[in-house]
Amino acid sequence: MTTIDFRSTMTVELVDHMGTDETIARSARVSSGTSGNLTANRGLLNMLMRDRHGSPFESVTYQFKVTCPIFVAREFFRHRIASYNEVSGRYKVLEPVFYYPTPSRPLRQIGKPGAYSFEAGDYKQQRTAEGEHKRMAVEAWDSYEHMLDRGIAREVARNVLPVSLYTSFYVTMNLRSLFNFLSLRWAHEDSKVPTFPLKEIEDVAKQMDAKARQVCPIAFEHFDAHGRVAP
Numbered sequence: 001m002t003t004i005d006f007r008s009t010m011t012v013e014l015v016d017h018m019g020t021d022e023t024i025a026r027s028a029r030v031s032s033g034t035s036g037n038l039t040a041n042r043g044l045l046n047m048l049m050r051d052r053h054g055s056p057f058e059s060v061t062y063q064f065k066v067t068c069p070i071f072v073a074r075e076f077f078r079h080r081i082a083s084y085n086e087v088s089g090r091y092k093v094l095e096p097v098f099y100y101p102t103p104s105r106p107l108r109q110i111g112k113p114g115a116y117s118f119e120a121g122d123y124k125q126q127r128t129a130e131g132e133h134k135r136m137a138v139e140a141w142d143s144y145e146h147m148l149d150r151g152i153a154r155e156v157a158r159n160v161l162p163v164s165l166y167t168s169f170y171v172t173m174n175l176r177s178l179f180n181f182l183s184l185r186w187a188h189e190d191s192k193v194p195t196f197p198l199k200e201i202e203d204v205a206k207q208m209d210a211k212a213r214q215v216c217p218i219a220f221e222h223f224d225a226h227g228r229v230a231p
């Protein structure tokens with residue numbers, strides 16, 4: 001029997017990037033024909049963020065590789081202003097990697113749609129959530145392998161696999177689009193507009209934020225300062 005890898009972590013790699021804070025300032029300055037030093041650029045980026053002059057932020061591009069369960073990827077792919085390439089379940093046999101909620105994952109949903117809060121489950125709920133995720137993953141994987149053994153095409157056999165299966169994809173997005181993603185997928189303490197993201201996509205967003213801000217620290221400083229609203 002195949003050994004299944006159970007995980008609850010999300011992985012984000014910054015694979016490539018183009019542009020810096022200076023690129024944003026240069027793009028903006030073409031309209032006035034001016035030039036500026038670091039201090040002037042800091043002021044300019046502040047103004048662009050504050051007044052939501054968004055297009056200069058499009059001149060910086062990032063490519064990330066994200067490894068996460070399908071239920072997280074589904075939410076991610078709703079962000080249309082990005083380019084994606086994902087592992088194919090038609091062209092290759094998938095890896096037996098499945099998500100399960102660890103005891104630290106809140107399990108109880110309190111409140112109404114649009115204003116939920118989540119609280120820790122009790123011991124019994126934690127054991128049940130973990131046990132059911134693992135039981136169904138093992139059963140689904142057995143069924144997938146059984147069909148492959150019988151010569152059934154990968155694109156048909158994969159249909160029995162649940163959304164807790166891990167997938168990997170490259171996402172390429174510009175900084176303006178990334179700010180939009182981060183504004184929606186991280187309930188950050190500096191956010192002016194509240195949001196209620198899924199914990200696991202928030203884990204992805206936090207990692208993307210940490211890596212992307214190293215490339216454009218000034219733009220991110222102003223993003224935070226102006227309430228993390230996409231320009």
Ligand SMILES: Cc1cc2nc3c(=O)[nH]c(=O)nc-3n(C[C@H](O)[C@H](O)[C@H](O)COP(=O)(O)OP(=O)(O)OC[C@H]3O[C@@H](n4cnc5c(N)ncnc54)[C@H](O)[C@@H]3O)c2cc1C
Nearest residue numbers: 075078079080081082177180181183184185195196197198
């Ligand atoms: C907490 C939360 C809960 C959610 N719940 C649900 C849900 O229950 N059901 C559901 O279906 N979705 C849900 N979503 C997904 C949500 O509706 C958006 O599809 C997703 O957040 C992508 O946002 P976006 O359109 O701004 O991003 P992108 O698609 O990347 O678009 C970026 C920006 O481009 C512009 N844009 C893009 N496409 C168009 C267009 N066709 N017309 C006009 N302007 C456009 C908009 O300004 C948009 O903000 C939820 C999202 C969050 C954060």
